[in-house]
Amino acid sequence: MAEYTLRVRRFNPERADGPYWQEFALELEPHRSVLEAVLDVKGRLDGSLAIRCSCRAAICGSCGVRVNGRPALACNTHLRDAAATGVGADGRTVVVEPMGNMPVLKDLVVDMDAVHWRKIRRVTPWLLNRRPVPEREYVVPHEDMVDVTQTMACIQCGACVSDCLSMEVDPEFVGPAAAAKAYRFVGDPRDAEPRQRLRDLAEDPHGIYDCTHCFMCIDACPKGVAPMSQIMRLRRMAGSDHHIVDRNNGERHEEAFTTLVHDYGLLHEAELLPRSYGGNSWFGKFHPAAGLELVDSLPAIARALARRKVKPAQALRGHRLAKRDLDAVHSIFDAIEGRQRRYELNLYRSGAEEEAST
Amino acid sequence: MKVAYWPGCVSRGFTPELHDSMEAVAPLLDLELVPLDRASCCGAGVIAEHNQELADTLNARTFALAQQVDGAELMMNICSTCQGAQSECQERLDASSSYRARVNATLAASDPGLSYEKGLTNKNLLWLLVEEIGLEALRAKVRRPLTDLRVGPFYGCYIVRPSDRLGIDADHPRDQYLHWVIEALGGTVIDYAGTYKCCGFPIVTMNKEASLKQAGTHLGDAMDAQADCLVVPCPLCHLNLDLQQPLASKAVGRPLAMPVLHLPQLLGLALGLDPRQLALSKHVVKPTSVIDWSTAVVGAPAPA
Numbered sequence: 279m280a281e282y283t284l285r286v287r288r289f290n291p292e293r294a295d296g297p298y299w300q301e302f303a304l305e306l307e308p309h310r311s312v313l314e315a316v317l318d319v320k321g322r323l324d325g326s327l328a329i330r331c332s333c334r335a336a337i338c339g340s341c342g343v344r345v346n347g348r349p350a351l352a353c354n355t356h357l358r359d360a361a362a363t364g365v366g367a368d369g370r371t372v373v374v375e376p377m378g379n380m381p382v383l384k385d386l387v388v389d390m391d392a393v394h395w396r397k398i399r400r401v402t403p404w405l406l407n408r409r410p411v412p413e414r415e416y417v418v419p420h421e422d423m424v425d426v427t428q429t430m431a432c433i434q435c436g437a438c439v440s441d442c443l444s445m446e447v448d449p450e451f452v453g454p455a456a457a458a459k460a461y462r463f464v465g466d467p468r469d470a471e472p473r474q475r476l477r478d479l480a481e482d483p484h485g486i487y488d489c490t491h492c493f494m495c496i497d498a499c500p501k502g503v504a505p506m507s508q509i510m511r512l513r514r515m516a517g518s519d520h521h522i523v524d525r526n527n528g529e530r531h532e533e534a535f536t537t538l539v540h541d542y543g544l545l546h547e548a549e550l551l552p553r554s555y556g557g558n559s560w561f562g563k564f565h566p567a568a569g570l571e572l573v574d575s576l577p578a579i580a581r582a583l584a585r586r587k588v589k590p591a592q593a594l595r596g597h598r599l600a601k602r603d604l605d606a607v608h609s610i611f612d613a614i615e616g617r618q619r620r621y622e623l624n625l626y627r628s629g630a631e632e633e634a635s636t
Numbered sequence: 637m638k639v640a641y642w643p644g645c646v647s648r649g650f651t652p653e654l655h656d657s658m659e660a661v662a663p664l665l666d667l668e669l670v671p672l673d674r675a676s677c678c679g680a681g682v683i684a685e686h687n688q689e690l691a692d693t694l695n696a697r698t699f700a701l702a703q704q705v706d707g708a709e710l711m712m713n714i715c716s717t718c719q720g721a722q723s724e725c726q727e728r729l730d731a732s733s734s735y736r737a738r739v740n741a742t743l744a745a746s747d748p749g750l751s752y753e754k755g756l757t758n759k760n761l762l763w764l765l766v767e768e769i770g771l772e773a774l775r776a777k778v779r780r781p782l783t784d785l786r787v788g789p790f791y792g793c794y795i796v797r798p799s800d801r802l803g804i805d806a807d808h809p810r811d812q813y814l815h816w817v818i819e820a821l822g823g824t825v826i827d828y829a830g831t832y833k834c835c836g837f838p839i840v841t842m843n844k845e846a847s848l849k850q851a852g853t854h855l856g857d858a859m860d861a862q863a864d865c866l867v868v869p870c871p872l873c874h875l876n877l878d879l880q881q882p883l884a885s886k887a888v889g890r891p892l893a894m895p896v897l898h899l900p901q902l903l904g905l906a907l908g909l910d911p912r913q914l915a916l917s918k919h920v921v922k923p924t925s926v927i928d929w930s931t932a933v934v935g936a937p938a939p940a
Contacts, residue, residue, distance in 0.1 A: 443833055535683065606697070
């Protein structure tokens with residue numbers, strides 16, 4: 279047995295004084311879960327402590343909470359690990375809070391309907407049958423089915439939604455769970471509308487291009503769904519396979535970035551910005567959208583010039599690799615962009631054949 | 637220690653003070669930098685979004701060039717984003733010999749003699765400071781301790797997540813190194829909400845409002861926690877937190893004045909370099925709360 283302090287952020291909607299912290303002392307084996315600690319407190323010390331839970335085996339997805347500031351399932355987080363995680367961990371204190379980005383109903387129970395399920399419904403979360411529907415079953419290549427099992431593994435716990443950093447500033451962002459769900463159908467060969475699904479999520483100002491690429495959902499997910507990786511695949515398919523040019527500059531930014539690295543070998547920031555707004559050519563900067571952005575950014579540009587952070591001539595010229603190296607870069611681009619089909623190594627599907635070194 | 641040095645694009649573009657300060661501070665750390673001048677952009681995750689094999693091959697070329705540097709113990713970068721984007725490519729390259737052979741075939745055709753061999757060590761300056769130089773040795777080099785300087789660590793997403801790819805575990809708590817380095821330099825670490833959050837830069841062209849709100853929120857949180865400055869190991873974070881700070885201020889509707897230092901600048905100050913050698917004058921938000929310019933003494937200002 280070991281002694282722990284369970285520090286819980288509580289909230290009772292019937293009390294007027296808002297959320298508050300409460301600490302409970304308990305003794306449990308270090309390999310016991312955070313959920314068992316919460317239930318121990320609930321059973322022994324305070325029956326009013328609210329948490330959702332059911333299976334206690336990391337499959338029902340009910341007990342999503344934040345443990346020491348990180349989203350997790352209470353039932354598959356060991357007390358020993360929880361108490362040792364994070365800056366300032368003392369091996370004894372376990373801080374449990376309700377998940378973020380969703381309204382708290384009571385204590386550790388959040389309103390999943392208001393956020394998570396509403397977003398899931400927004401991505402048409404069912405198969406749109408490809409016609410004609412075969413008399414018997416659809417035959418799907420094994421590889422394709424294995425591919426979508428990664429997103430099918432989602433147990434709808436909301437851990438990724440809880441700490442999504444884009445959603446924190448843009449509550450309308452479709453979010454990691456729903457985007458992963460969208461991939462589950464876009465990547466399914468039986469689905470009739472992958473292009474329409476991609477266009478929908480690319481054109482939505484709060485769709486796939488609103489993801490800030492922070493990896494938070496990848497670390498949050500207890501099931502290895504890697505929602506952000508699925509969002510990046512959706513972007514790749516939308517831009518590179520379906521050539522969907524969206525209103526959010528998503529495809530333009532990606533095209534401009536790639537083209538500039540092709541042309542210069544290095545990033546050319548002063549060209550990237552106008553092209554992301556105005557279109558992927560030297561003339562992009564003369565597009566009205568690029569002009570508006572320029573005006574909007576003038577305060578920042580003026581300060582940067584005043585501080586001699588950037589010299590105008592150098593910024594406009596950009597940096598370029600030496601010819602020999604640029605030729606090598608071109609040759610790599612030609613070889614790979616010239617392939618009939620885009621090749622993508624998916625470690626989820628293939629597995630690591632060797633022990634990867636770090 | 638000799639390292640194959642990858643400065644990245646932005647440190648030579650819109651944040652030239654980063655590259656300059658790294659070069660200034662390297663001799664004090666006994667670091668010999670061999671710049672990878674022939675290498676291309678890491679793609680910052682964006683090229684991978686376009687074509688994963690392309691990003692992997694361009695980075696394999698960089699890794700191969702690093703492996704050719706005579707006497708270099710490892711490859712070092714000064715950009716969280718480069719670290720993250722390159723680690724992602726390296727994970728795939730190291731996981732599959734057939735994929736590596738495929739990528740190396742493209743490399744050989746474009747640049748005869750170049751080939752990536754599994755197992756390159758590529759470390760951000762922050763990791764190198766703690767794991768190669770060591771905090772004890774670093775402490776011994778401090779000439780001007782950052783006493784009373786209240787510093788907010790801002791890591792940047794790409795060197796803290798995903799933790800398994802980046803080798804973060806109980807033996808290598810790399811997500812705490814910035815805290816440790818600030819303390820080793822004599823500064824005080826500020827606890828504020830933004831430490832591990834996203835600066836918002838990746839979506840600045842897609843959703844500018846959300847992007848600036850992220851930057852503005854973290855800067856405001858740091859101000860509320862009475863930080864004198866933030867320190868970042870990532871120039872892209874620096875762009876959104878410093879260059880865009882006037883716009884971020886509008887986005888969150890509050891005045892902001894939070895100096896943001898690059899990691900080598902903070903090191904340089906503590907190791908005794910003159911602020912001008914560290915190009916601290918090139919920031920959009922003047923680091924006056926960090927430096928008394930008249931005497932070039934590091935310290936917090938007297939309360940107003």
